[in-house]
Amino acid sequence: xxxxxxxxxxxxxxxxxxxxxxxxxxxxxxxxxxxxxxxxxxxxxxxxxxxxxxxxxxxxxxxxxxxxxxxxxxxxxxxxxxxxxxxxxxxxxxxxxxxxxxxxxxxxxxxxxxxxxxxxxxxxxxxxxxxxxxxxxxxxxxxxxxxxxxxxxxxxxxxxxxxxxxxxxxxxxxxxxxxxxxxxxxxxxxxxxxxxxxxxxxxxxxxxxxxxxxxxxxxxxxxxxxxx
Amino acid sequence: xxxxxxxxxxxxxxxxxxxxxxxxxxxxxxxxxxxxxxxxxxxxxxxxxxxxxxxxxxxxxxxxxxxxxxxxxxxxxxxxxxxxxxxxxxxxxxxxxxxxxxxxxxxxxxxxxxxxxxxxxxxxxxxxxxxxxxxxxxxxxxxxxxxxxxxxxxxxxxxxxxxxxxxxxxxxxxxxxxxxxxxxxxxxxxxxxxxxxxxxxxxxxxxxxxxxxxxxxxxxxxxxxxxxxxxxxxxxxxxxxxxxxxxxxxxxxxxxxxxxxxxxxxxxxxxxxxxxxxxxxxxxxxxxxxxxxxxxxxxxxxxxxxxxxxxxxxxxxxxxxxxxxxxxxxxxxxxxxxxxxxxxxxxxxxxxxxxxxxxxxxxxxxxxxxxxxxxxxxxxxxxxxxxxxxxxxxxxxxxxxxxxxxxxxxxxxxxxxxxxx
Ligand SMILES: Cc1cc2nc3c(=O)[nH]c(=O)nc-3n(C[C@H](O)[C@H](O)[C@H](O)COP(=O)(O)OP(=O)(O)OC[C@H]3O[C@@H](n4cnc5c(N)ncnc54)[C@H](O)[C@@H]3O)c2cc1C
Numbered sequence: 001x002x003x004x005x006x007x008x009x010x011x012x013x014x015x016x017x018x019x020x021x022x023x024x025x026x027x028x029x030x031x032x033x034x035x036x037x038x039x040x041x042x043x044x045x046x047x048x049x050x051x052x053x054x055x056x057x058x059x060x061x062x063x064x065x066x067x068x069x070x071x072x073x074x075x076x077x078x079x080x081x082x083x084x085x086x087x088x089x090x091x092x093x094x095x096x097x098x099x100x101x102x103x104x105x106x107x108x109x110x111x112x113x114x115x116x117x118x119x120x121x122x123x124x125x126x127x128x129x130x131x132x133x134x135x136x137x138x139x140x141x142x143x144x145x146x147x148x149x150x151x152x153x154x155x156x157x158x159x160x161x162x163x164x165x166x167x168x169x170x171x172x173x174x175x176x177x178x179x180x181x182x183x184x185x186x187x188x189x190x191x192x193x194x195x196x197x198x199x200x201x202x203x204x205x206x207x208x209x210x211x212x213x214x215x216x217x218x219x220x221x222x223x224x225x226x227x228x
Numbered sequence: 229x230x231x232x233x234x235x236x237x238x239x240x241x242x243x244x245x246x247x248x249x250x251x252x253x254x255x256x257x258x259x260x261x262x263x264x265x266x267x268x269x270x271x272x273x274x275x276x277x278x279x280x281x282x283x284x285x286x287x288x289x290x291x292x293x294x295x296x297x298x299x300x301x302x303x304x305x306x307x308x309x310x311x312x313x314x315x316x317x318x319x320x321x322x323x324x325x326x327x328x329x330x331x332x333x334x335x336x337x338x339x340x341x342x343x344x345x346x347x348x349x350x351x352x353x354x355x356x357x358x359x360x361x362x363x364x365x366x367x368x369x370x371x372x373x374x375x376x377x378x379x380x381x382x383x384x385x386x387x388x389x390x391x392x393x394x395x396x397x398x399x400x401x402x403x404x405x406x407x408x409x410x411x412x413x414x415x416x417x418x419x420x421x422x423x424x425x426x427x428x429x430x431x432x433x434x435x436x437x438x439x440x441x442x443x444x445x446x447x448x449x450x451x452x453x454x455x456x457x458x459x460x461x462x463x464x465x466x467x468x469x470x471x472x473x474x475x476x477x478x479x480x481x482x483x484x485x486x487x488x489x490x491x492x493x494x495x496x497x498x499x500x501x502x503x504x505x506x507x508x509x510x511x512x513x514x515x516x517x518x519x520x521x522x523x524x525x526x527x528x529x530x531x532x533x534x535x536x537x538x539x540x541x542x543x544x545x546x547x548x549x550x551x552x553x554x555x556x557x558x559x560x561x562x563x564x565x566x567x568x569x570x571x572x573x574x575x576x577x578x579x580x581x582x583x584x585x586x587x588x589x590x591x592x593x594x595x596x597x598x599x600x601x602x603x604x605x606x607x608x609x610x611x612x613x614x615x616x617x618x619x620x621x622x623x624x625x626x627x628x629x630x631x632x633x634x635x636x637x638x639x640x641x642x643x644x645x646x647x648x649x
Contacts, residue, residue: 161565166642176638202618
């Protein structure tokens with residue numbers, strides 16, 4: 001049951017402030033808890049490979065996705081067998097990494113406290129906007145003609161100044177998700193989902209409500225490019 | 229894209245901008261110069277964006293007397309014990325590092341013919357375009373019995389920093405069962421929900437530390453921002469502690485005596501332990517000295533925030549009279565970007581895009597009980613006009629309120645990074 005609420009809450013944290021069940025992970029606290037992981041893992045735009053892989057865009061993605069990181073055989077095998085990182089799988093993994101994946105290279109005792117795990121998962125989810133987008137917007141589609149609009153970068157840069165009052169350009173976040181480095185398709189779909197009120201957050205519904213298709217394309221192009 | 233672009237390339241804003249550019253450059257044969265007065269939400273943002281986006285093509289000087297800017301936003305959370313004073317203080321080192329010439333001094337005069345700004349420390353700085361974002365000053369005599377020399381006995385804490393620390397110290401020193409009074413300001417003033425968020429934070433502190441204490445608010449207004457949300461929250465969290473005396477009960481008929489520490493509301497005198505006087509407000513005095521005010525505020529053109537009195541002066545944030553936007557840090561930051569785009573266009577010929585404005589104000593009522601109100605705006609020939617808006621609803625679930633609070637934390641990190649780099 002707890003796991004189920006988590007799935008809901010993590011998603012909701014990212015996309016809406018709609019009604020949710022209790023026990024949602026606290027991303028702000030999660031940032032503190034993450035210190036336990038930070039000697040091996042980085043997260044955010046500056047994130048590079050350390051002892052462990054960077055942890056951007058891992059949620060909803062297949063495990064072991066970073067091309068130039070040498071994962072353990074055990075993890076590669078699990079990924080091959082379709083292990084995806086979700087709030088449920090991460091919760092079990094983080095509680096006892098070696099119990100869940102014997103022979104993982106991650107030498108970490110685990111987080112025994114369920115709240116710590118929920119908080120850290122909520123925190124990591126805020127860096128997974130791009131990888132979670134497809135899942136969040138499942139069932140919502142944008143016509144391919146709109147997805148195909150070529151965005152004007154310079155206009156996107158100007159428009160982006162409206163976003164950067166809240167979304168930090170360096171990809172850091174303290175309660176508002178990072179929006180850089182998303183694939184254009186996901187970014188455009190998410191913005192249209194807000195505009196059509198398929199995604200719930202009222203601030204984003206309002207902001208997207210007066211953006212034209214071309215303006216959304218311009219923003220998508222600009223923010224995708226920031227990461228590179 | 230093409231559609232839109234064609235739509236606005238032909239507009240007069242763009243035409244004027246491109247025409248003006250060669251003139252300025254030809255006049256000076258040097259880099260165009262922008263001087264910004266006031267390193268707050270409007271000024272720091274404008275200085276940073278012009279320097280960043282012009283990539284060295286424009287000389288940007290920022291004049292700001294204080295070395296640490298304490299944000300008014302979240303200063304109520306400091307009073308409530310949710311933030312430390314250091315967490316709301318920001319320095320100008322990164323701005324200096326990103327090409328803004330930061331001068332820590334007061335601007336004391338503007339010579340609009342010579343196009344220079346004179347400084348308290350002596351000397352003057354020339355400009356091609358001047359941006360004023362000096363925040364607010366108080367209207368003399370708006371609360372009988374109070375003037376700026378009384379601000380130690382009866383702090384306003386409406387410019388953050390030492391005043392905020394003083395108010396908090398007085399709150400902490402209140403005797404058991406004591407009285408905290410607030411004299412709320414008349415419209416328009418900076419941060420419409422600010423006084424009521426402050427009351428919430430004071431109540432939060434008192435509930436835990438001095439639960440028999442009382443709060444009275446004398447208010448010259450019949451209603452206030454997010455009123456239903458605050459009143460619901462006060463009833464839920466602080467039942468019986470807060471007494472709001474609005475206009476119809478004489479809340480506007482007030483005087484204070486800072487020596488006797490008393491407040492007289494509609495003829496009835498009350499001894500109080502803390503008295504937070506938030507007087508009526510007007511544009512920061514330098515706007516007056518520059519001759520760009522009309523009455524208490526400085527009227528501006530919505531499309532680029534230029535002064536109606538002088539096309540080479542722009543006024544941002546609280547000081548400006550622009551139309552429908554509330555006086556908030558978010559608004560000032562939003563206006564600064566429109567202004568930066570226009571000023572850069574005028575000086576370097578870079579593209580000028582159409583103005584877009586937005587605002588969202590979050591307020592905290594109690595732990596994890598956050599609410600918000602927001603709107604989008606456009607430039608019309610008359611004013612900045614509201615397009616669309618939203619507000620939190622009464623009766624929302626605890627989780628929605630918690631998410632809203634978390635969002636405000638994210639916004640705070642976002643806007644301060646956007647202002648100071
Ligand atoms: C209690 C409180 C809570 C608030 N909460 C929020 C909130 O949650 N969200 C929000 O968006 N807004 C909030 N605000 C409002 C916000 O702080 C202001 O609207 C915003 O700071 C306005 O920006 P500004 O640039 O006009 O002025 P300021 O940010 O005040 O900056 C003005 C600067 O100009 C300098 N200056 C003044 N005169 C001169 C001179 N002659 N020479 C040189 N420098 C000068 C000052 O030192 C100051 O640093 C709050 C305000 C208060 C008081």
